[in-house]
Each structure stands twice: as C-alpha cells, then as structure tokens.
Amino acid sequence: MATSVVVVGEEVMRNKQVIFKDYVSGFLKESDMQVINGTLKLKLPEGSNGIVVKNLYLSCDPYMRNRMTRAEGPNIFTSFTPCSPLTGFGVAKVLDSSHPNFKKGDLIWGTTGWEEYSVITELEGLIKIQHTDVPLSYYTGILGMPGLSAYVGFYEVCSPKKGEYVFISAASGAVGQLVGQFAKLMGCYVVGSAGSKEKVDLLKRKFGFDDAFNYKEETDLDAALKRYFPEGIDIYFENVGGKMLDAVLLNMKDHGRISVCGLISQYNLDQPEGVQNLMCLIYKRIHMKGFVVTDYYNIYPKFLDVMLSYIREGKIMYVEDIAEGLESGPAALVGLYSGRNVGKQVVLIARE
Amino acid sequence: MATSVVVVGEEVMRNKQVIFKDYVSGFLKESDMQVINGTLKLKLPEGSNGIVVKNLYLSCDPYMRNRMTRAEGPNIFTSFTPCSPLTGFGVAKVLDSSHPNFKKGDLIWGTTGWEEYSVITELEGLIKIQHTDVPLSYYTGILGMPGLSAYVGFYEVCSPKKGEYVFISAASGAVGQLVGQFAKLMGCYVVGSAGSKEKVDLLKRKFGFDDAFNYKEETDLDAALKRYFPEGIDIYFENVGGKMLDAVLLNMKDHGRISVCGLISQYNLDQPEGVQNLMCLIYKRIHMKGFVVTDYYNIYPKFLDVMLSYIREGKIMYVEDIAEGLESGPAALVGLYSGRNVGKQVVLIARE
Incomplete structure (x- = not known):
C-alpha cells in the first residue's frame, strides 16, 4: 500500500482510496483494484461549487463491472x-459545502468515491437523507437505487396483477428480495432462483417467496422452471440474462412481461452468450422492456414514503451483507459476481 | 406423379395436391414436397358442417416452414x-356449403389446402370477400394476413410518431413493403433492407422509402446501419432475426421500439443463432414486443376499410410475385427462404 499525505483545511490528512488500476477483461479480480493512502484537502477552495463529504457506506452494485470495461x-x-x-453509490456526511443546497452536517446518498473522503462537484442526483430512524446503510439499498429499481421495474414495467405467476432471478440480491416481496404484497405467486441453499432458505423463510431453487444444482433450467411453473410465468424480473433467460422464454405464458433490470451473468464475459429462444417473443406475445432507474428519479419521494411505511410496519424484510472497512471493498465487489454475498452487499467505511 | 381418381357429387374428379412428405430439418427443399393427383368428392356428405371450395390463390408465408418441424x-x-x-392462407370459391354463413358462389379467404379443391370444416377465421374491384390475390397479402400483420405490427405495437426513424428488414416482402409505406404516410424517415439490387430499387422507386440497402453486400451490418441512421433508429420492424437483430440493437435510440413480426433467417436452422446484444435493451430502454396477427382479427373490418381506400386512392403500392399453377408451389415456397421472390409470393391455382 502506497502512503501519501493530505491537507485538511490547511491540515494534512490521510485519505484511504480504492484505486481502479486499469480496464478489465474477463472476470473481475481483487488485484484489478488497489487500496492506497491518497491525499485530500477537506476545505473547498474559494469559488468552487461542490461539497466535501466523509463517506460512511459504499454500495456494491453489479453495473459497476460495466464501468471497468473500456466503453465501446x-x-x-x-x-x-x-x-x-x-x-x-454511497451514503456520506457533508463536512464542507459551497453549494446552497447542502450544508455541513447533512447526510446524503448518491454517487461518491470509494475512499474515506470525497470532493463531489457533480451534485445532480445527490439526495439529502431526511429520515434517520432506519439504518443509514438502507440508503444504498432498500431506500436507494436498488430499491427504486425494484419498485419501478416491477410496478411500472411489469403491470402486475393479483394472482399472476412471478419469477425472479438473483432473487436474494438487493433488488430481487424486494421485487419478490412487492409481488407477494400484490397477491402474486412468487418463485425465486439463487445460488446457494442458504439463499434459497432466506427466500422462503424470511422473504415469504412461495418457492425457490438453487440454479447451480439444476442441470436443466427449462425442466426446473416447468416444475415450479407448470402453468407458465406471467412476469419475469430479469437480473441475470444468458442461459436463464433462454429457459424462461420457453416457460413464459401468453402475453407475459419481462422486465430487464440487469444481466449480471454476462458482465464478466468478453463476448455475451447468445440468447436463442427469441421466437418465443412472437409465439407467446411477450413484452420485454429494459429500464434504467435514473429515468424514474422523479418518483423517488413517493417511493420513499411507501418504503418507509413498509419498513416501519414490518411489511418488508431486508437483508444486507456488510463488509467492514474500505480494505474489504475489492473482495466484496468481486464476490458479487460469484454470488458470495447474502443480501445487499454494502461496505462500511465509517459509522457517522 | 401418382394419379388417382375423385368423385364430384357422384362424379369422379381429379384433385391435384401438394403433399408434405415428412418433417423437415435444415433448409427446406422442393423434394420435401410432392405434387400428386389426389381425389375428392365435391358434394358434402349429409349432416356435415363444412364447405367445399375451389382454390384460386395460395399464399406462401414464412411461418409455413415452422409447421414443417415436429412441434416441440x-x-x-x-x-x-x-x-x-x-x-x-388462400383465396377460394365456395362450391358447396352445409354451413349457414356460406353459400355456393361465395368468395372467401382464410386457411385452405394446397390443392385444387378442399373440404374445409374448420370455418373459424374464414372471411367472406365482399369487395372484388381489387385483384382477388390481394386477399392473400395486402388485404389478408400479411396486410393485417403490417398494420397491427406497426400502428399497435410500435406507437409510431411523425418524424421518427424507422428501419424494416425483409422490406420488399409482403409485410415489409406495407410497413414502410405506412411509416411514410405517417411522416417517418424510412430505410429498408432487402437481398438484391432489384428489391432495393423497388423500395426506393416504387414504395417511396427514403433509402434502402442490400444486406447481402454489407460485410458489417452495424456499420451499414450507422451509415443510414447516424442518429439511431426509433422503430425497428423485425422480420428476420439473427445477425440483423444484433446489429439493430446496437443502433437503436433510447426508448426505441422493436415490433417482432417474424424471424425468417432462423426458420431453416436446427438451432437458432444466439442474439448477443440484449444489454442494449437496458442501456437504451428498449421496448420489444412479439405479436401474432390472429389476436387482432377483431379489427379486420376497420383495417379493410382503410386499406381499400388507400388502394383505390393510389396511396399504397403493392407488388406481388405470382407463380402459375399448383406444380410451381413447392419451388415458390422454397424460394421464399432464399429471397427469390420479389414482393408477395402467391401461387395462382385457377382464375375464378
């Protein structure tokens, strides 16, 4: 680990950082990142229009792997x-601000750096945290980007109806666990897939899924889906892509809907797997739609109200996997792609 | 050719037929079919509930190849x-009827046999032809199933708006030529792909497409699409699938729509090609929807009114490729999959 010296105000301060070394091809490894002691001035220069924050929680999200490839x-x-x-995404506390919307002591969530302290000048998309009767880490998940993804991806994209058959892949992840519970609250029949017995138990016992299976133990995903959905699937919430999508296409019901939130199984492949069963889109009159959560930030206040009520009333359960310390960040992020995390993967940098 | 003897009324009559010999794998060949002289009684038996028809025109449609594979x-x-x-699909004249909705002399279009005469007992979906100031063959195309496919696939599935950029594959075919003209009538910018210089000329000169290209001459479909759509594609009317779909996905605009009508490039493959660029569904918030035209038969009367007006006013052009005689049926059908036809492929069995 390199060491350097930082100026805070006029005081020299250490700023530990997770450095992205170079563009990645193939499966992400811890050695693609490096933890160093960088430097930072905690006082903003005169005339700047940003904020200085102390980072508290960082979010490990599947899309981050896409940012590690040279964009083409x-x-x-x-x-x-x-x-x-x-x-x-992360949760942070404002230490200094030269922007009228933020002041020292504010808690915020939004895009920040993988480091102890960050200077943020891109303030669009930063949201002030008003409710602190729930754990702050929730703003990286159930009350943050993944929560809003689950909400809009299910309610806005899938047009769900009571009694429909819903399948969710990566179902114990940050997004999947919420989609499943939304679907149960709506009166749907819900099955999830995940990658370990522990996760399958979590889906059935904690999150109230009607059923769940370990996709790693299934040699024939088509047969597995036929077992859990003998009458077919009305709604598929897509988090993984590849072979699972091909099997799901064979098992959709007529007029089924597929909400494409993510394709995590593909992010570490230099060439994506080909999906062969698209003819089912025609035969089954399937509506398939991709979405990007940032398009829906305008409904965040409504979403937050709903979710806070659900949490306070105990209607929604939420499981996090918290790695302690910035040094554990690279391993936590890598683990996401092999499914090592159980629940939403968070990195704790500092308690407030 | 085998020969046999038929009874008409009580009279013996020949009924030439195109026989489907056995399930097909790989590319369809003429030898997968056989023309024989079969037999038929043209008088319905007492108590039956069907019609006897003389077939006039038969329609060669891409989906027919799918019916030649053992359904799995x-x-x-x-x-x-x-x-x-x-x-x-075909156009036929009723010779005898034991059903109250049809009488001798009626002209109908709908599902019939590839033969000179057919007994039809499945009458649902048969439509009586009321307007004969247009060629009867039009009811296999512009006024039949392909026409309705173009109409619903464009207007209902794509939600087109004036000024949008529209791309159509297999654009000179029965469906594509109409979609392109609908899009022009709506004020869209329209480009089509087809498989020969003759077809490309037809698209530009006869059907009024803004531009067109021969996909067989393009080594890089992505680059070709970038040339014709530097700002991207709002609407893709999908008739072919495979590599073209992969290239189109890379060139869609945000919030683009893909109407999946057919995947003709895949029908003769035992294993469909894999489509790799589905991540674009997310990045570009693409809405992709398959449809089956029979779901929209309820709007046929409205469609027919609109299309008859367009034809009578000369607002829509239509090109057919008519093969003469039932014997030419197998070659005409096979030719569809290599794009030998120019315009809608029809087989003329008998003039009224």
Whole structure:
C-alpha cells in the first residue's frame, strides 16, 4: 500500500482510496483494484461549487463491472478512469459545502468515491437523507437505487396483477428480495432462483417467496422452471440474462412481461452468450422492456414514503451483507459476481 | 406423379395436391414436397358442417416452414401432417356449403389446402370477400394476413410518431413493403433492407422509402446501419432475426421500439443463432414486443376499410410475385427462404 499525505483545511490528512488500476477483461479480480493512502484537502477552495463529504457506506452494485470495461458502442455508463478511485453509490456526511443546497452536517446518498473522503462537484442526483430512524446503510439499498429499481421495474414495467405467476432471478440480491416481496404484497405467486441453499432458505423463510431453487444444482433450467411453473410465468424480473433467460422464454405464458433490470451473468464475459429462444417473443406475445432507474428519479419521494411505511410496519424484510472497512471493498465487489454475498452487499467505511 | 381418381357429387374428379412428405430439418427443399393427383368428392356428405371450395390463390408465408418441424416446446402452430397436403392462407370459391354463413358462389379467404379443391370444416377465421374491384390475390397479402400483420405490427405495437426513424428488414416482402409505406404516410424517415439490387430499387422507386440497402453486400451490418441512421433508429420492424437483430440493437435510440413480426433467417436452422446484444435493451430502454396477427382479427373490418381506400386512392403500392399453377408451389415456397421472390409470393391455382 502506497502512503501519501493530505491537507485538511490547511491540515494534512490521510485519505484511504480504492484505486481502479486499469480496464478489465474477463472476470473481475481483487488485484484489478488497489487500496492506497491518497491525499485530500477537506476545505473547498474559494469559488468552487461542490461539497466535501466523509463517506460512511459504499454500495456494491453489479453495473459497476460495466464501468471497468473500456466503453465501446452504446453504453449509459462512462468507464472508470484508470489509476483513479472507483466511484459508486454511497451514503456520506457533508463536512464542507459551497453549494446552497447542502450544508455541513447533512447526510446524503448518491454517487461518491470509494475512499474515506470525497470532493463531489457533480451534485445532480445527490439526495439529502431526511429520515434517520432506519439504518443509514438502507440508503444504498432498500431506500436507494436498488430499491427504486425494484419498485419501478416491477410496478411500472411489469403491470402486475393479483394472482399472476412471478419469477425472479438473483432473487436474494438487493433488488430481487424486494421485487419478490412487492409481488407477494400484490397477491402474486412468487418463485425465486439463487445460488446457494442458504439463499434459497432466506427466500422462503424470511422473504415469504412461495418457492425457490438453487440454479447451480439444476442441470436443466427449462425442466426446473416447468416444475415450479407448470402453468407458465406471467412476469419475469430479469437480473441475470444468458442461459436463464433462454429457459424462461420457453416457460413464459401468453402475453407475459419481462422486465430487464440487469444481466449480471454476462458482465464478466468478453463476448455475451447468445440468447436463442427469441421466437418465443412472437409465439407467446411477450413484452420485454429494459429500464434504467435514473429515468424514474422523479418518483423517488413517493417511493420513499411507501418504503418507509413498509419498513416501519414490518411489511418488508431486508437483508444486507456488510463488509467492514474500505480494505474489504475489492473482495466484496468481486464476490458479487460469484454470488458470495447474502443480501445487499454494502461496505462500511465509517459509522457517522 | 401418382394419379388417382375423385368423385364430384357422384362424379369422379381429379384433385391435384401438394403433399408434405415428412418433417423437415435444415433448409427446406422442393423434394420435401410432392405434387400428386389426389381425389375428392365435391358434394358434402349429409349432416356435415363444412364447405367445399375451389382454390384460386395460395399464399406462401414464412411461418409455413415452422409447421414443417415436429412441434416441440412452445409453438402457436400445429405441425403439418406428413403425407397430407400442406395448408395455408388462400383465396377460394365456395362450391358447396352445409354451413349457414356460406353459400355456393361465395368468395372467401382464410386457411385452405394446397390443392385444387378442399373440404374445409374448420370455418373459424374464414372471411367472406365482399369487395372484388381489387385483384382477388390481394386477399392473400395486402388485404389478408400479411396486410393485417403490417398494420397491427406497426400502428399497435410500435406507437409510431411523425418524424421518427424507422428501419424494416425483409422490406420488399409482403409485410415489409406495407410497413414502410405506412411509416411514410405517417411522416417517418424510412430505410429498408432487402437481398438484391432489384428489391432495393423497388423500395426506393416504387414504395417511396427514403433509402434502402442490400444486406447481402454489407460485410458489417452495424456499420451499414450507422451509415443510414447516424442518429439511431426509433422503430425497428423485425422480420428476420439473427445477425440483423444484433446489429439493430446496437443502433437503436433510447426508448426505441422493436415490433417482432417474424424471424425468417432462423426458420431453416436446427438451432437458432444466439442474439448477443440484449444489454442494449437496458442501456437504451428498449421496448420489444412479439405479436401474432390472429389476436387482432377483431379489427379486420376497420383495417379493410382503410386499406381499400388507400388502394383505390393510389396511396399504397403493392407488388406481388405470382407463380402459375399448383406444380410451381413447392419451388415458390422454397424460394421464399432464399429471397427469390420479389414482393408477395402467391401461387395462382385457377382464375375464378
């Protein structure tokens, strides 16, 4: 670990950082990142229009792998800059502000750096945290980007109806666990897939899924889906892509809907797997739609009201997997792609 | 050619037929079919509830190849029965009827046999032809199933708006030529792909497409699409699938719509090609929807009114490729999959 010296105000301060070393091809490894002691001035220079924050929680999200590839072709993400800290969603406390919307002591969530302290000048999309009767880490998940993804991806994209058959892949993850519970609250029949017995138990016992299976133990995903959905699937909430999508297409009901939230099984492949069963889109009159959560930020206040009520009334359960310390960040992020995390993967940098 | 003897009324009559020999794998060949002289009684037996028809025009439609595979997994089509005549859309004249809705002399379009005369007992979906100031063959195309497919696939599935950028594959075919003209009537910018210079000329000169290209001459479909749509595609009317779909996904605009009508490039493959660029569904918030035209038969009367006006006012052009005689049926059908036809492929069995 390199060590350097930082100026805070006029005082020299350490700023530990997770550095993105270079563009990645193939499966992400811890050695693609490096933890160093960088430097930062905690006082903003005169005339700047940003904030200085102390980072509290960082969010490990599947899309981050996409930012590690050199952007070619259509992409909503800018690539990370080699030799710079990773950035991602996080919860932070404002230490200094030269922007009228934020003041010292505010808690915020939004895009920040993978480091102890960050200077943020891109303030659009930063949201002030008003409710602190729930754990602050929730704003990286159930009350943050993944929560809003689950909410809009299910309610807005899937047009769900009571009694429908819902299948969710990566179902114990940050998004999947919420989608399943939304579907249960709506009176749907819900089955999830996940990658371990522990996760399958969690889905059935904690999150109230009607059933769940370990996809790693199924040699024939088509047969597995036929077992759990003998009458077919009305709604598929897509988090993984690849072979699972091909099997689901064979098992959709007529006029089924597929909400495409993510394709995590593909993010570490240099060439995505081909999906062969698209003829089912015609035979089964399937509506398939991709979405990007940032398009729906305007409904965040409504979403927050609903979710806070659900949490306070105990109607929604939520499971996090919290890694302690910035040093554990690279392993936590890598673990996401092999499914090592159980529930939403968070990295704790500092308690308030 | 085998020869046999038929009874008409009590009279013996020949009934030439195109026989589906056995399930097909790989590319369809003429030898997968056989023209024989079969037999038929033209008088219905007492107590039956069907009609006897003289077939006039038969329609060659891409989906027919799907009925030649032994049905496995989800399919909206029943397979053809080996050693029986092909069936498909056609125009016919009623010779005898024991059903109150049809009488001798009526002209109808709908599902009939690939033969000179057919007994039809499945009358649902048969539509009586009321307007004969247009060629009868039009009821296999512009005024029949392909016409309605173009109409609902464009207006109902794509939600088109004036000024949008529309791309159509297999654009000179029965469906594509109409979609392109609908899009022009709506004020869209329209480009089509087809498989020969002759067809490309037809698209630009006869059908009024803004531009067109021969996909067989393009080594890089992505680059070709970038040339014709530097700002991207709002609406893709999908008739072919495979590599073209992969290239289109890379070139869709945000919130683009893909209407999946057919995947003709895949029908003769034992394993469909894999489509790799589905991540674009997310990045570009794409809405992709398959449809089956029979779900929309309720709007046929409205469609017919609109199309008859368009034809009579010269607002819509229409090109047919008419093969003469039932014997030419197998070659005409096979030719569909290599794009030998120019315009809607019809087989003329008999003039009224």
